[in-house]
Amino acid sequence: MANDSTTAATPVRRASRPSRSRQRLTSLAGFLVTLAITFLGLLAITFFIGRIVPIDPVLAVVGDRAPVAVYERVRQEMGLDQPLITQFVSYVGDVATGNFGTSVSTGKPVIEDLARVFPATLEMATLGIILGVLIGVPLGVFAAARRGSWLDQGIRVVGLLGYSVPAFWLGLVGLAVFYARLNWVGGPGRVDIFYDGMVSPITGLILIDSIIVGEWEIFRNAVWHLILPASCLGFFSLAYIARMTRSFMLDQLSQEYVTTARVKGVPERLVIWRHAFRPIRVPLITVIGLSYAGLLEGSVMIETIFSWPGIGNYLTVALLNADMSAVLGSTLVIGAVFIGINKISDVLYRVLDPRAR
Amino acid sequence: MTTLRDWLIDDSPASPMQARLGRFYRIFGALMRNPLAVVGAIIILALVLTALFAPWLATHDPLRQSLGERLLPPSAAHWMGTDELGRDIWSRVVYGARITLAIVTLVAVLAAPAGLVIGVAAGYFGGWVDRILMGITDIFLSLPKLILALAFVAALGPGIENAIIAIAITSWPGYARVARAETLTFKNSEFISAVRLLGASSLRVNLGHVLPLCTSSMIVRVTLDMAGIILTAAGLGFIGLGAQPPLPEWGAMISRGRSFILDQWWVATMPGFAIILVSLGFCFLGDGLRDVLDPKSGEQR
Numbered sequence: 001m002a003n004d005s006t007t008a009a010t011p012v013r014r015a016s017r018p019s020r021s022r023q024r025l026t027s028l029a030g031f032l033v034t035l036a037i038t039f040l041g042l043l044a045i046t047f048f049i050g051r052i053v054p055i056d057p058v059l060a061v062v063g064d065r066a067p068v069a070v071y072e073r074v075r076q077e078m079g080l081d082q083p084l085i086t087q088f089v090s091y092v093g094d095v096a097t098g099n100f101g102t103s104v105s106t107g108k109p110v111i112e113d114l115a116r117v118f119p120a121t122l123e124m125a126t127l128g129i130i131l132g133v134l135i136g137v138p139l140g141v142f143a144a145a146r147r148g149s150w151l152d153q154g155i156r157v158v159g160l161l162g163y164s165v166p167a168f169w170l171g172l173v174g175l176a177v178f179y180a181r182l183n184w185v186g187g188p189g190r191v192d193i194f195y196d197g198m199v200s201p202i203t204g205l206i207l208i209d210s211i212i213v214g215e216w217e218i219f220r221n222a223v224w225h226l227i228l229p230a231s232c233l234g235f236f237s238l239a240y241i242a243r244m245t246r247s248f249m250l251d252q253l254s255q256e257y258v259t260t261a262r263v264k265g266v267p268e269r270l271v272i273w274r275h276a277f278r279p280i281r282v283p284l285i286t287v288i289g290l291s292y293a294g295l296l297e298g299s300v301m302i303e304t305i306f307s308w309p310g311i312g313n314y315l316t317v318a319l320l321n322a323d324m325s326a327v328l329g330s331t332l333v334i335g336a337v338f339i340g341i342n343k344i345s346d347v348l349y350r351v352l353d354p355r356a357r
Numbered sequence: 358m359t360t361l362r363d364w365l366i367d368d369s370p371a372s373p374m375q376a377r378l379g380r381f382y383r384i385f386g387a388l389m390r391n392p393l394a395v396v397g398a399i400i401i402l403a404l405v406l407t408a409l410f411a412p413w414l415a416t417h418d419p420l421r422q423s424l425g426e427r428l429l430p431p432s433a434a435h436w437m438g439t440d441e442l443g444r445d446i447w448s449r450v451v452y453g454a455r456i457t458l459a460i461v462t463l464v465a466v467l468a469a470p471a472g473l474v475i476g477v478a479a480g481y482f483g484g485w486v487d488r489i490l491m492g493i494t495d496i497f498l499s500l501p502k503l504i505l506a507l508a509f510v511a512a513l514g515p516g517i518e519n520a521i522i523a524i525a526i527t528s529w530p531g532y533a534r535v536a537r538a539e540t541l542t543f544k545n546s547e548f549i550s551a552v553r554l555l556g557a558s559s560l561r562v563n564l565g566h567v568l569p570l571c572t573s574s575m576i577v578r579v580t581l582d583m584a585g586i587i588l589t590a591a592g593l594g595f596i597g598l599g600a601q602p603p604l605p606e607w608g609a610m611i612s613r614g615r616s617f618i619l620d621q622w623w624v625a626t627m628p629g630f631a632i633i634l635v636s637l638g639f640c641f642l643g644d645g646l647r648d649v650l651d652p653k654s655g656e657q658r
Contacts, residue, residue, distance in 0.1 A: 038495070038496055045496075045497075045500070046508070052513070053512045160637060163584045165633050166588050166595070168612075172615060172625055173626060180619045305615075319598060324511065324512070327507075335500050338500065
């Protein structure tokens with residue numbers, strides 16, 4: 001988690017200004033190197049997965065009855081006669097230039113498909129994390145403030161449920177209860193079929209697009225559809241965020257300065273929110289970042305349930321059709337975003353926490 | 358009057374065996390004082406017993422179809438109702454316990470020792486070995502587990518064996534990290550130096566002295582990970598890449614019940630309750646074990 005963030009840059013007290021900035025430069029360089037190695041590792045894994053597929057990519061192109069000469073020629077054209085390392089280098093080159101191959105199921109370049117579906121996932125995950133933070137952080141703080149009470153126990157159970165409830169089951173039950181029985185929320189899909197395709201994508205985020213063109217009806221409909229899947233995602237991030245907030249708060253509340261504040265007669269509400277909560281905002285950023293990255297992953301299951309046209313749905317359809325270019329492309333994109341968010345929250349932690357600078 | 362208990366908690370045990378049993382007794386005692394851990398232990402015990410005695414607990418044959426009894430609601434004859442092929446859901450959930458238990462056991466058996474060996478090797482030898490092994494571990498750790506497992510299963514082909522392999526491939530890095538951290542704390546202690554001075558090979562030092570010391574934190578970590586493993590396996594089954602029909606795997610059962618969720622809610626919900634119950638059991642037990650065996654790690658996971 002965030003534990004390796006403090007190892008890289010140890011502050012040198014006596015250092016004069018220029019060498020300090022140089023040190024910052026080396027730590028930045030070190031960061032970029034690890035980032036590059038991690039991305040290369042991700043590429044190596046997807047490359048490896050692409051190799052162990054039991055389907056012969058040449059046969060897939062030429063068909064079973066092609067003569068040996070044709071087979072050999074295509075094999076050479078595809079670069080499959082080259083040593084593995086050469087193949088890997090050209091694979092890295094392809095990915096770097098945005099060439100992820102062509103999807104068998106949609107017949108379009110994978111990169112185009114991904115650019116089309118990604119905003120839908122982003123929209124859902126972002127609303128999910130907002131809900132998770134808005135509810136999870138206060139819950140964690142209350143649980144820590146009333147440690148051992150029934151409220152604390154209840155929040156603890158909710159936290160553990162976040163680790164035990166299958167996302168797809170929660171989505172299904174949510175649909176059955178809140179959509180079919182109570183009709184409080186919209187059903188599967190991003191908008192009602194009636195509105196489908198009425199707003200042409202500008203940013204791809206339907207909430208923002210509908211505001212831009214001033215279609216408030218569609219905006220309301222989109223919120224109506226978004227609220228349930230986003231709440232399901234929000235539940236998982238809430239569980240994790242509340243749990244971590246509680247443990248950070250307990251750490252702070254046992255510190256001597258909190259006792260001092262209490263002895264001075266500072267009202268308990270101020271002790272909790274001003275004295276104890278302020279220092280945990282920085283570690284919370286890392287937690288929220290991790291949780292956000294986790295939601296992108298969690299959206300795979302939720303999107304399947306809600307027929308949400310995002311990257312998770314795209315990935316599962318590709319999986320079932322053994323559409324490997326699409327599978328590996330989605331894996332790469334989700335993996336890269338996951339790594340990116342993790343690293344950004346790591347950097348933010350270092351920038352915001354004076355001790356880790 | 359000397360009782361078995363006195364013998365167990367004796368401060369100066371006469372044999373290593375007595376010391377070990379005494380330690381076990383104390384851990385057990387501490388665990389039993391934590392109500393949530395007791396609940397967790399009971400749930401896991403129930404899972405094991407259900408898996409063992411499935412033929413006696415099941416009221417029907419889990420695979421026998423009877424189309425005349427399709428989609429019946431829960432009743433005295435069918436405690437959890439029947440599915441779209443008239444199979445008894447209770448019996449399928451009971452037999453599904455075997456599959457779930459097999460999955461978590463196999464993943465633990467595959468991933469934990471692999472992570473343990475890699476972590477101990479990295480921590481003990483340090484230098485280049487450490488850098489390379491931990492570099493690979495960190496790359497795996499920084500990738501989303503579920504997506505990676507999905508991609509591996511896609512490449513290996515659907516099926517429960519491949520699902521287990523894929524989950525194991527994605528879960529060893531966590532264990533490697535834990536084992537390395539533990540090894541680093543023991544590495545320079547005096548008893549290890551003593552064993553070395555006696556001329557023990559590094560293999561012997563590691564197998565005989567370092568590995569056993571890592572086991573308690575490994576047990577905690579594995580127990581806490583079980584819920585995640587169950588959810589991933591169920592997710593693979595739900596998507597259709599894990600256990601294949603007609604196997605009564607809980608995730609796959611939810612997937613079949615999906616089409617009937619609005620009118621015949623029991624088909625999809627019942628296996629879900631089984632998943633939640635078992636995962637919660639592992640969470641409770643893992644939390645309790647951590648408080649007893651590894652108190653310093655606290656809530657951070």
